[in-house]
Amino acid sequence: MRKQSKNMEHLEQFRQEVRDWLEENCPPTMRTPLVPEEEVWGGRNAEYVNPESKLWLERMGEKGWTAPNLPKEYGGGGLDRDETKVLHQELFKIKARPPLNSFGIWMLAPCIIEFGSEEQKREHLPKIIKGEIRWCQGYSEPGSGSDLASLSTKAEDMGDHYLVNGQKVWTSYADKADWIFALVRTGPKEPKHNGISFLLIDMATEGVSTKPITLISGKSPFCETFFDNVKAPKENLVGVENSGWTIAKKLLQHERNFISNFGLAGGGTGSGADVVNIAKKYLGEANGQIANSAQRENITLHKMKEHAFGLTLQRSGDEGAKASAASSMFKYYGTEHNKDRYELMIAAMGNKGLGWTNEGFSDDEQAITKAWLRTKANSIEGGTSEVQLNVISRRVLDLPN
Amino acid sequence: MKLILTEEQQFLKDTAQSFARDKTPVTHFRELRDNENSQCWDESVWKEMVELGWSGILVPEQFGGSEFGMAGISVIMQELGKTLTPSPILSTSVLGVSAINMLGSDEQKENYLPKIVAGELTTALAIDEGNHHDPFAIDATAVLDGDEWVLNGKKVFVVDGASADSILLVARTSGKSGESNGISVFAANKDSAGLDITKISTADSRNYANIEMSDLKLDQNALLGEQDLAGETLEKILDLGRIAISAEMLGNTEEAFEVTVNYLKERKQFGVQIGSFQALQHRAAKMFCEIELTKSAVIAAMHAADENSNELERLSSLAKFQAGETLHLVSNEAIQMHGGIGVTDEYDIGFYLKRARVAEQIFGTSEFHQARYADISGF
Numbered sequence: 001m002r003k004q005s006k007n008m009e010h011l012e013q014f015r016q017e018v019r020d021w022l023e024e025n026c027p028p029t030m031r032t033p034l035v036p037e038e039e040v041w042g043g044r045n046a047e048y049v050n051p052e053s054k055l056w057l058e059r060m061g062e063k064g065w066t067a068p069n070l071p072k073e074y075g076g077g078g079l080d081r082d083e084t085k086v087l088h089q090e091l092f093k094i095k096a097r098p099p100l101n102s103f104g105i106w107m108l109a110p111c112i113i114e115f116g117s118e119e120q121k122r123e124h125l126p127k128i129i130k131g132e133i134r135w136c137q138g139y140s141e142p143g144s145g146s147d148l149a150s151l152s153t154k155a156e157d158m159g160d161h162y163l164v165n166g167q168k169v170w171t172s173y174a175d176k177a178d179w180i181f182a183l184v185r186t187g188p189k190e191p192k193h194n195g196i197s198f199l200l201i202d203m204a205t206e207g208v209s210t211k212p213i214t215l216i217s218g219k220s221p222f223c224e225t226f227f228d229n230v231k232a233p234k235e236n237l238v239g240v241e242n243s244g245w246t247i248a249k250k251l252l253q254h255e256r257n258f259i260s261n262f263g264l265a266g267g268g269t270g271s272g273a274d275v276v277n278i279a280k281k282y283l284g285e286a287n288g289q290i291a292n293s294a295q296r297e298n299i300t301l302h303k304m305k306e307h308a309f310g311l312t313l314q315r316s317g318d319e320g321a322k323a324s325a326a327s328s329m330f331k332y333y334g335t336e337h338n339k340d341r342y343e344l345m346i347a348a349m350g351n352k353g354l355g356w357t358n359e360g361f362s363d364d365e366q367a368i369t370k371a372w373l374r375t376k377a378n379s380i381e382g383g384t385s386e387v388q389l390n391v392i393s394r395r396v397l398d399l400p401n
Numbered sequence: 402m403k404l405i406l407t408e409e410q411q412f413l414k415d416t417a418q419s420f421a422r423d424k425t426p427v428t429h430f431r432e433l434r435d436n437e438n439s440q441c442w443d444e445s446v447w448k449e450m451v452e453l454g455w456s457g458i459l460v461p462e463q464f465g466g467s468e469f470g471m472a473g474i475s476v477i478m479q480e481l482g483k484t485l486t487p488s489p490i491l492s493t494s495v496l497g498v499s500a501i502n503m504l505g506s507d508e509q510k511e512n513y514l515p516k517i518v519a520g521e522l523t524t525a526l527a528i529d530e531g532n533h534h535d536p537f538a539i540d541a542t543a544v545l546d547g548d549e550w551v552l553n554g555k556k557v558f559v560v561d562g563a564s565a566d567s568i569l570l571v572a573r574t575s576g577k578s579g580e581s582n583g584i585s586v587f588a589a590n591k592d593s594a595g596l597d598i599t600k601i602s603t604a605d606s607r608n609y610a611n612i613e614m615s616d617l618k619l620d621q622n623a624l625l626g627e628q629d630l631a632g633e634t635l636e637k638i639l640d641l642g643r644i645a646i647s648a649e650m651l652g653n654t655e656e657a658f659e660v661t662v663n664y665l666k667e668r669k670q671f672g673v674q675i676g677s678f679q680a681l682q683h684r685a686a687k688m689f690c691e692i693e694l695t696k697s698a699v700i701a702a703m704h705a706a707d708e709n710s711n712e713l714e715r716l717s718s719l720a721k722f723q724a725g726e727t728l729h730l731v732s733n734e735a736i737q738m739h740g741g742i743g744v745t746d747e748y749d750i751g752f753y754l755k756r757a758r759v760a761e762q763i764f765g766t767s768e769f770h771q772a773r774y775a776d777i778s779g780f
Contacts, residue, residue: 276780290780300775307715308723311697315404329690392689393682397662400677 007082014083018090025059026096027052034097041101042131044178053097060099061130067105070113075126081320103172104128104135106258108181111251115198115239124200136203137255138168138182138225139248146387148183149192149245153227155184155199162186162199162237164207164230170381174210174223177203181251187242198244200236207231217373253324255382256331273368275299275341279348292348299344302337309333325395332388335378342372402708404700410472416453417480424449425486427749433487434606440564441608442487450488451520459498459641464514466498471641471706475648475699482652485752487607489523492561495645497524499638500569504586504626513567513588524588525565526638527556527612534765536639537581537632541614543572550587550624552595552617560763562610563600566591570614574629581632586625593617605752605759640717643764644702647717647724650760651692651699654728657753658688661735668740675738684734691727698723715777718770725760725767732757 029052038050040057048054060066063077068084070076079087109128112120127133144151153166164184174180180201187195201208207230213222239247279290279299290296313330345368346353355361355369379385393399406414425446433441450456458474460466467473474495481488494517501513501524516522530540541554552572562568568589576583589596595617598610626634662685665676675681702720705713732754736743743750761767 276778279780288779289775296775296780297771300771300778300780303778303780304719304722304771304774305694307719308694308698311404311701312694315697315700318403318405326693329693332686333690333694386683389683389686390679392686393679397682397685397689399662399665399682399685400674 011082011086015086015090018087021063022090022094022096026094027056030056030097030099031094032097033095038097039101040097040099040131041134041173041176043134043176044132045176046131046134056097057099057131064129066100066102066131067109067129070105070109070125070129074113074121075129081317100131102128102131102134103137104133107137107251107254108135110254111181111198111247112238114250115247117238119235120200120238133178134173134176136171136174136177136180136225138171138174138180138201140170141167142169146384148248149196151183151185151196153182153184154188155186155197155232157186158231161234162232164199164201164227164232166227168225168227169222170213171210171223171225173221174203174225175212179203180208180225181238183244183248186244190242193245195242196244196248197241198238198247199232200238201227201230201232205230205232215374215377217370220374252383253327256327256388273345273364275302275344275348278345278368282349282352290348295344295348299348302340302344306337306341309337325391328383328388328391328396331382332379332385332392335375336385338378339375342368342375346372402701402704402710404697404704406472406476406700409469410476413469413473414476414480417455417477418483420449420453421480421484421486425481426484427752430485430487430606430752431749439600441606442489442564446486447488448520450490451518455490456494456520457498457514457518458494459502460514460518461502461510464510465518466514470703471644472700472703475645475703478645478649479652479655479699482649483656485653485756489561489564491642491645491649492525492565493517493523496526496560496638496642497565497567497569499641500524500526500586500625500635501588503634503638504631506626509588509622509625522567523561523565524567524569525559525562525610526569526571526642527559527562528571528635528639529558530554530556532557534762534769536635537584538578539571539573539584540578541570541572543570543574543585543587545574548621550619550621552587552589552614552619554614556612556614558601558762559610559612561608562598562612563608568596568598568612569625570612570617571631571635572614576629581636583629584632584635585628586631586635587619587623588625589617589619589623593619603759604755606755607759636714639764640713641706643717643721643770644699644706646760646763647695647699647702647720650724650728650757651695653753653756653760654692654695654724654731657728657735657750658692658731660750661685661731661738664739681738684738688727688731688734691723691730695720695723695727715774718765718774718777721765722767722770722774725770728757729761729767 029050038053040053042057064072064075065077065087068077068079068087072078105128109125112124139148141151141153153164153168155162155164168182180203182199182201183196184199185195186197207228209226210223213220213224276299279295283295284291290299352365353369355366394401433443454467455477457466458469462468478490498514498517501510513522528536531538541552541556543550543552552570554572568591570587570589572585572587573583574585591598595615597613601609601611603609665681666674668675698720702716705716735750736754739750742748
């Protein structure tokens with residue numbers, strides 16, 4: 001009990017410190033709703049529409065609070081779970097914008113911490129945390145989607161470097177990223193899972209090229225990435241050669257944890273519109289209720305599932321669960337739920353939910369239509385829903401192959 | 402509010418788990434059913450639960466209870482639910498205790514609570530009058546005649562009504578059906594003249610009664626709390642009951658699911674374990690997700706009750722909704738995945754289905770709670 005109250009005391013003190021610091025350091029426009037053009041991803045070529053975005057990133061990066069739970073010695077915030085929660089609460093309270101969106105923080109950094117060498121930690125983590133280097137993920141290939149381990153981009157041992165040849169697909173923001181973490185085949189004769197390595201490649205290296213992909217929703221951050229005789233120094237191999245699959249799986253769990261937040265209204269990308277407000281606006285209200293009773297029922301069901309799912313994410317955090325096979329549950333449920341939300345939204349909007357350009361439709365309406373189409377990829381990217389269900393069956397329920 | 406158990410709650414859960422596994426495995430329930438035990442629960446088993454202090458978990462310390470709260474009693478009910486252990490714990494230790502403690506005078510508390518803690522008195526809350534749970538649709542009346550209350554009307558599907566020593570009767574002292582105002586609660590001895598209790602026979606082989614009040618005369622001390630004003634408190638008492646039965650339903654679900662997954666690993670057809678078929682795997686994985694959501698909803702609701710959260714109503718409805726939906730799904734899938742033996746009486750899995758449908762009705766179905774949640778949330 002005593003230990004607990006001491007901790008409470010410490011947390012309250014920490015909360016005050018955070019509050020004071022944010023008051024002083026969070027610029028005024030960073031407390032206003034985020035507009036898409038002002039999203040910050042960092043990197044060598046970052047352009048800042050709003051100079052205060054840059055300032056906010058620099059200040060938060062300096063504190064290590066862009067990655068609050070990573071160790072201080074590598075530039076992170078060094079906060080424990082409770083302190084991190086306090087920081088998030090205080091940021092939420094002043095409606096602070098996220099200082100940095102980063103695949104480096106969300107996916108790569110935890111894997112470098114777990115599997116990387118000391119040199120790699122010192123080289124890469126501080127730059128990730130400060131947003132100086134922007135990363136992209138080179139996993140899928142044209143012939144390797146759900147069966148990721150069949151990937152064929154090859155990396156040949158040339159003594160001091162690997163020679164990389166092949167193609168990746170669905171590389172988000174490859175055209176804007178500085179570095180890529182890629183799965184490559186180093187052991188062509190080994191069984192497929194045992195011949196894969198986890199390699200870091202500078203996108204500025206000669207022979208790397210990218211080409212954007214247009215989706216059913218229109219423009220997209222996805223690209224194809226080509227490697228044509230690309231030389232990658234051997235020091236950029238993470239972990240042991242041919243043991244990359246273990247790292248790959250771990251990283252997928254971090255990715256799934258991240259994507260599963262899409263299941264919560266306001267999490268992830270999209271219009272951020274609330275389905276209840278949308279329904280009241282487009283279906284009308286009767287005595288303060290959504291006027292169409294069938295849609296009101298469907299939406300209630302959806303909101304109740306969302307509530308229970310949100311509580312499950314919270315419980316998982318309270319239990320101190322790390323990324324595990326259960327991440328597949330969050331990925332599966334969160335993405336299916338997000339798809340459901342957009343189906344409900346466009347259904348509530350009627351013919352106003354089907355606009356493509358400005359003629360006849362407001363910006364918000366078009367954004368919802370585009371977001372609806374974009375959510376169709378949520379249950380495909382990062383492992384399809386079916387793959388997640390396989391993982392739960394085999395690794396959580398221990399059902400036979 | 403952290404969605405985990407304290408050491409104390411975990412200890413209660415472990416104790417209840419051992420108790421259920423050792424003393425009341427499903428064979429215990431089967432025997433009660435086969436022997437047509439009239440009260441549908443075992444006196445000696447209840448006595449052991451009383452000795453463990455379970456009858457007094459919600460009772461204030463001054464009346465001999467432990468005040469371990471809704472979280473304490475919910476984790477016990479969850480474990481008892483796994484082996485379908487029947488007992489008067491819901492009707493007496495959750496509903497009876499809460500009604501007396503939240504509505505009663507000090508004298509009434511002194512009169513009832515120590516007896517409940519000691520296992521000397523069981524109670525039943527008689528509320529519903531129609532085919533569906535509707536807490537304010539009360540037509541039963543209570544009229545003050547001189548210094549006596551006179552009650553008339555009927556109650557149906559009263560949980561443990563066939564055995565309870567004291568029946569807590571919800572009646573209207575003013576207003577009309579559907580209104581929260583004008584509702585009062587009375588405690589009546591089961592042997593009172595004018596109180597006609599009929600045991601009904603249900604699919605889950607448990608204890609329920611229909612009750613008729615015909616000029617039932619009760620003295621003024623029978624009124625729990627203030628005349629006309631029990632409506633709001635009654636909702637809170639029901640919410641505690643809903644959370645407790647949600648926990649029991651979670652236990653039903655967890656066990657039915659575990660038994661089924663184990664069966665998928667054992668049963669062979671076409672020369673392989675049927676659990677290797679993706680058609681079954683994906684359905685099992687989806688059930689796993691729903692069970693995880695149910696655990697979260699139940700734990701959030703029981704902590705909300707103990708913390709007097711203003712989210713109690715919404716969380717109680719969420720818990721009963723989610724527990725109902727999930728148990729419905731899992732109890733059906735459990736039968737289907739067991740194939741032929743799933744529909745035999747010899748095999749236990751059918752008991753879970755029969756219990757499921759009855760539990761889903763008690764204190765509101767998923768549909769009831771979906772509507773309630775929507776109203777509270779302003780959808």
